[in-house]
Amino acid sequence: MGHLSEEVLNKARILLEVYPNKRSALIPLCHLAQGQDGYLTPEAIIEIAELVDVTPAEVRGTASFYDMFHLEPVGKHVVAMCTNIACMLRGADELLEHAQEVLDVGIGGTTQDGQFTLEEAECLAGCNNAPCVQVNHRFFGPLDNDGFDELISDLKSGKLKDIVPEHGVLNRVERQHGLKATPDQIQAERDVMESAKKERLAKKSTS
Amino acid sequence: MSEKAVNKNLPIVSKRLGLPDAYKLETYLATGGYDGLKKALQMNPEDVSNEVMKASLLGRGGAGFPAGRKWSMLKANPVKYLVINGDESEPATFKDHDLIELDPHQIIEGVVIASYALGVNQAFIFCRGEFALGLERLQSALNEAYDYGAVGSDIFGSGFSVDLVVHPGAGAYICGEETALLQSLEGKRGYPRIKPPYFPAVMGLYNQPTVVNNIETVSNLPWIIQNGGDAFAAMGQDSSAGSRIFALSGHVKKPGNYEVEMGKVTFRDIIFDPEYGGGILDDLELKAFIPGGVSAPWFGPELLDLPLTQEAIASKGSMLGSGSIVVFNESTCPVRAAWRISKFFYRESCGQCTPCREGSGWIEKIMHRIETGSGRMEDIELVLDVCDNIAPGLTWPPKQTTICVLGPSIPSSIVSAVNMFKQDFVDHIEKGKCTFGK
Ligand SMILES: Cc1cc2nc3c(=O)[nH]c(=O)nc-3n(C[C@H](O)[C@H](O)[C@H](O)COP(=O)(O)O)c2cc1C
Ligand code: SF4
Numbered sequence: 001m002g003h004l005s006e007e008v009l010n011k012a013r014i015l016l017e018v019y020p021n022k023r024s025a026l027i028p029l030c031h032l033a034q035g036q037d038g039y040l041t042p043e044a045i046i047e048i049a050e051l052v053d054v055t056p057a058e059v060r061g062t063a064s065f066y067d068m069f070h071l072e073p074v075g076k077h078v079v080a081m082c083t084n085i086a087c088m089l090r091g092a093d094e095l096l097e098h099a100q101e102v103l104d105v106g107i108g109g110t111t112q113d114g115q116f117t118l119e120e121a122e123c124l125a126g127c128n129n130a131p132c133v134q135v136n137h138r139f140f141g142p143l144d145n146d147g148f149d150e151l152i153s154d155l156k157s158g159k160l161k162d163i164v165p166e167h168g169v170l171n172r173v174e175r176q177h178g179l180k181a182t183p184d185q186i187q188a189e190r191d192v193m194e195s196a197k198k199e200r201l202a203k204k205s206t207s
Numbered sequence: 208m209s210e211k212a213v214n215k216n217l218p219i220v221s222k223r224l225g226l227p228d229a230y231k232l233e234t235y236l237a238t239g240g241y242d243g244l245k246k247a248l249q250m251n252p253e254d255v256s257n258e259v260m261k262a263s264l265l266g267r268g269g270a271g272f273p274a275g276r277k278w279s280m281l282k283a284n285p286v287k288y289l290v291i292n293g294d295e296s297e298p299a300t301f302k303d304h305d306l307i308e309l310d311p312h313q314i315i316e317g318v319v320i321a322s323y324a325l326g327v328n329q330a331f332i333f334c335r336g337e338f339a340l341g342l343e344r345l346q347s348a349l350n351e352a353y354d355y356g357a358v359g360s361d362i363f364g365s366g367f368s369v370d371l372v373v374h375p376g377a378g379a380y381i382c383g384e385e386t387a388l389l390q391s392l393e394g395k396r397g398y399p400r401i402k403p404p405y406f407p408a409v410m411g412l413y414n415q416p417t418v419v420n421n422i423e424t425v426s427n428l429p430w431i432i433q434n435g436g437d438a439f440a441a442m443g444q445d446s447s448a449g450s451r452i453f454a455l456s457g458h459v460k461k462p463g464n465y466e467v468e469m470g471k472v473t474f475r476d477i478i479f480d481p482e483y484g485g486g487i488l489d490d491l492e493l494k495a496f497i498p499g500g501v502s503a504p505w506f507g508p509e510l511l512d513l514p515l516t517q518e519a520i521a522s523k524g525s526m527l528g529s530g531s532i533v534v535f536n537e538s539t540c541p542v543r544a545a546w547r548i549s550k551f552f553y554r555e556s557c558g559q560c561t562p563c564r565e566g567s568g569w570i571e572k573i574m575h576r577i578e579t580g581s582g583r584m585e586d587i588e589l590v591l592d593v594c595d596n597i598a599p600g601l602t603w604p605p606k607q608t609t610i611c612v613l614g615p616s617i618p619s620s621i622v623s624a625v626n627m628f629k630q631d632f633v634d635h636i637e638k639g640k641c642t643f644g645k
Pocket of ligand 1: 266271274292295297380381382386419421422612613
């Protein structure tokens with residue numbers, strides 16, 4: 001029995017179809033697997049490798065380049081706090097210190113109850129709401145200490161569960177159309193275009 | 208403001224950003240959506256390219272290369288690709304983020320117009336992975352656009368077909384660099400490719416000719432086709448045609464994205480005018496500002512009256528870059544600011560080139576010890592020396608010793624900080640602590 005669920009595999013099949021080259025689906029598939037498990041499990045890595053036709057080492061080696069992929073288990077909520085220049089100017093370092101106290105973890109750590117993993121992030125492109133924070137890649141900000149405490153308690157109580165889904169950024173919307181065209185189809189389309197163009201030119205010269 | 212910059216055409220790319228649900232097809236159509244594409248499909252592809260050429264639309268991704276020229280350089284080939292760069296990770300840049308979340312159909316329309324002009328049948332939008340909502344909005348909009356017949360086979364009955372894929376990034380600044388982006392899109396680590404031979408126009412995605420354009424660049428296309436390239440070129444100044452979104456952040460009262468006509472507005476306007484930044488946070492004095500993203504050298508208050516054009520800013524030794532302006536008020540510790548920027552480059556260097564990989568680490572270390580009070584007086588010379596090894600001569604634009612320009616961008620902020628605020632470095636070292644109480 002495979003490790004990836006039928007639902008994930010269905011989405012994976014769509015992704016494998018849309019790219020001219022299977023390997024291009026590697027990163028989206030890692031996102032899907034992480035959506036299922038919260039991190040990239042060794043089992044998922046093996047299955048992804050089979051799906052895109054590379055070795056598991058290549059999947060792991062590729063995934064490890066990217067900040068978003070976790071190769072170890074993480075908490076239910078990954079709290080990523082930007083401390084880059086625009087947020088720094090607005091008090092991000094102080095907020096990050098506060099977060100470490102409130103959650104009682106260091107940067108990169110996970111709380112004992114498994115609820116929160118705290119990360120220091122590079123610029124998240126939310127500088128108009130600095131200091132900004134992402135929880136499972138959903139934006140919050142600008143936040144002061146009180147705002148942060150409120151966010152944490154809302155996350156704990158489940159009040160934000162519609163806004164902050166569990167892990168994974170590709171889980172909620174599926175691609176519905178436009179599967180990869182075959183070379184024949186593409187050639188046929190090109191022929192149609194060519195004749196449409198000739199028609200247009202003919203029209204132009206008569207008008 | 209100098210000369211009230213209310214051009215009746217504005218806003219162009221950001222016109223729907225204030226609408227609550229412009230990301231839905233219904234609202235998009237009700238506000239003129241897909242009219243540009245319909246018009247383009249009535250034209251010859253070459254004429255579409257010509258309009259873009261006439262518009263003198265400069266790329267909005269950072270390098271400012273004219274889009275029309277880039278298109279004309281695409282090598283003829285049976286298979287060609289168009290890839291849209293929505294990786295937006297340059298610190299303090301957040302314009303594409305808004306365009307993706309709030310007006311995804313405008314991007315899709317621009318992509319299809321560009322694909323038609325270029326004769327491309329397969330296009331990709333590379334969207335930064337951290338934009339979870341953006342990815343959802345883009346994919347939903349794409350589904351709607353396929354249903355509406357604006358993407359896919361035989362678009363609006365024109366005989367033209369293009370497939371479009373929304374591709375997620377996974378968190379790596381370097382993937383904004385176009386060749387690293389293509390590597391990532393091929394399912395690999397985001398290592399920039401060496402040019403030559405890997406110029407995307409000749410050897411891009413899957414080694415086929417490829418155009419890479421920024422999100423904001425293509426978002427301008429529907430308007431340009433609707434109103435003509437000449438109308439776009441009539442706005443702006445010198446080679447900086449049209450309007451552009453500036454992302455304003457840091458110590459201003461109203462940080463945000465502001466679209467202005469190029470050259471008609473100065474830094475003073477955008478930072479102080481109530482319509483834009485609204486002045487300095489806490490009414491303190493302005494200390495310095497970064498004119499175009501963290502790869503750009505800093506400016507002092509004496510340059511506030513420069514107009515926002517590529518030429519004007521280049522003439523003073525910096526760049527417009529990604530269009531992000533970061534404002535420092537007098538409470539800012541310049542050592543800390545420069546250190547934080549160097550930490551960013553250290554974390555994001557892909558590690559292929561020695562000067563960038565090693566240099567970024569050294570610079571971060573030295574800057575950190577100066578900031579935290581354990582620096583030595585020689586450190587100031589030392590850090591400049593390391594910078595000089597990455598970009599010899601420390602000129603602007605920097606000399607290239609590496610595969611991509613991330614490396615040579617590292618010295619900008621360090622050199623600016625030392626040149627403009629040397630006394631602060633000295634004070635940190637003499638007093639053995641950050642003199643701004645950080
Ligand atoms: C380190 C680095 C990061 C970059 N990041 C981005 C980015 O996030 N978005 C972007 O559009 N261009 C980015 N660029 C510029 C791209 O390489 C490329 O020039 C641009 O996408 C071309 O689009 P344009 O001609 O429409 O501007 C980056 C370049 C470098 C060297
Ligand atoms: S300059 Fe830096 S980021 Fe660019 S290819 Fe070299 S090591 Fe990688």
